[in-house]
Amino acid sequence: MQKTYYDPSDLRKFGKITEWSEELGNKFFEYYGKVFEEGALTAREKSLIALAVAHTEQCPYCIDAYTKDGLQRGITKEEMMEAIHVGAAIKSGATLVHGVQMMNKVNKLDG
């Protein structure tokens, strides 16, 4: 039994999820592939969105995959870091905006 929850080489085995549920697995990968095709957004823009979400989701597999994907597309480290800050800003904003809920509650109970 492995001693850690995450193993980098597991990323290579992602495709194997279809082995235990072929229909759903195939549908997922078909959808996934379609999402990342060039559309109203470029594949480059989608790669940066994926990288930012990978960080907000704190998924090490996704960070590994979309950092490499970005490099392959010629995306610079400055662009990658800016994208991550967008994710971080939304994350912290999402926390802080709930402060209004706290304020509402305080005002109601103790205003």
Added chain:
Amino acid sequence: MTKIKTQSLKKRDSDLAKSKKQLEILSNGIFQNGELPTFKDKISETNQFPLKAKTLEILQINVGYMCNQVCEHCHVDAGPDRKEIMTRETMQQCLDVIKSSGAHTLDLTGGAPEMNPDFRWFVEEAAKVGIKDFIVRSNLTIIRANKTYYDLPEFFKKYNIHVVSSMPHWTRGKTDKQRGDGVFDASIKALQELNAVGYGMPDSNLKLDLVYNPSGAFLPGDQASMEKDFKKALLEDFGIQFHNLFAITNLPISRFLDYLIASENYEDYMYALVEAYNPSAVANVMCTNTLSISWDGYLFDCDFNQMLELPVNSKVKHISQYNKTLLEKRNIVISQHCYGCTAGAGSSCQGVVT
């Protein structure tokens, strides 16, 4: 990438300067224990083994390993300390073959081919043959290296040379990290000078193409998208124009292999190459229509096999013995480095192959 070295592996007396050592690494480990299939097994799955040479279309001549740069990824292990230079006698033998072979493309490479003292003589003589596409692979910085080379754009123009030059990125940082400090600025200046004499302009017959190969342990992205990004950035930032971008995969040999091992990326990179294997790229790999000639006149299926000292599988071994019939349909010599040319859309000196 690690800090760029200033000497070749050979000069540093590195084990990896020896082709035997490189071939050992490529055959052992993950390929020996069956974790990954060998290239031979992989192409056998689609009945493409043995890979056979087709009609010769491209003569690629390496006129010497000397170079003014010491790029981190260089598969030639070229540099200022390399003294292997093609003689005029061997060039004459090449000229005889250029005249008789029927190849439509002549491709001069190095090192920096311009540093061969007989380079200009060779170009002048070869141009007389009237070959359809006459390529010189110029590293750009040589044009700015010293005044001996300042007139190269005019010289190329005079002989209607098709200039193909390396450019790993449109930003300074990524370019200099791979090719050395100051390379980006010198390359930009050289490209502007080539543009000034007409190279790379939209309607110009003076062909200027760029070669993109990744600056680290990852595969190249889509060639068409990269070309769009390069064109936009170089035009907006520096007013530079060029025709096509060729996306080339770094093959795991020589200095790039050294880098992969030192940075602990070797196994992941080989996995990436094997996972990206594209059987439809196999039919069009460049070794099937190319003959690579080394500085001392020996024959190889490609420039990579030349560096691995894997000679053609034929009775004919040297340009002085050239025989079209004996070389046609020869079995191509392969090893695991060949995965580099069949990954994704495939890779060749002319970019993707599918």
